[in-house]
Amino acid sequence: MFGFGKTVGVKIDKDLYARVAKVADVAGYATAEEFVQHILEKEMLHFEDSGNDADIRAKLKGLGYIS
């Protein structure tokens, strides 16, 4: 990645981390951190409002990028 965002440390249970690292390895992730980031991104979508598609669509249409 190029100029990717800054990171922060988050503490989690040691045993849980060991399980995460094991699954991340089996699933083909480069690191446990990458796996955790992926899971969190997916989960965040459940919590965040995803009803803004209409706003994005209107904006892109106005800008002439979608028909």
Added chain:
Amino acid sequence: MAGFFSRLFGTDLGEPLVIVSGLPRSGTSMMMKMLEAGGLPILTDSVRTADVDNPKGYYEYERVKDLEKETDKSYVREGRGKALKVISWLLKDLPDDNRYRIIFMRRDLGEVIASQNKMLAHRGEVDQSDDRMMVDAYMNHLASVRILARKRANFEMLEVRYDTAVKDPAAAARLVNSFLAGKLDEAKMREVVDAELYRNRKA
């Protein structure tokens, strides 16, 4: 024989398309220009011509705007081995019968929205969106694009920050060229980066 099996199992996807993507006003046209200068053929119809918002041209292919609606997307194959600009919103609609190397442009969302608002005003469009809500909407959208890139086996994605690329075009050219197997002319790529066009900067 190998060709027969690859066709049979649907793995004959040919040379990848190079997709330049991102939110509008995040540096996608600049990246297209870099790729063109570096020697990569570009798939564009030049229908949308240069204007005050993009003085060096848009590098668009008009039909891409209909990707969400069109069922026959076979024309996308014409872009194999070439660069095609597809905004982030439409990445989900790319057909599965190609491989894609995606250069995804990132830029501060405040700058993106400020630049988009100016462009909307130039186009005479009425915009009632709230800037803070748009930041949230775009953040969610970008997260979904990352998930999409992981899920689709035919997607490979490289993220490039616009501000960093403008600040250090040589590093950006090197990174992109490495992602695209190192066949481009990096010196020519970096020459076309024009810092003067980075106009909507965060204070």
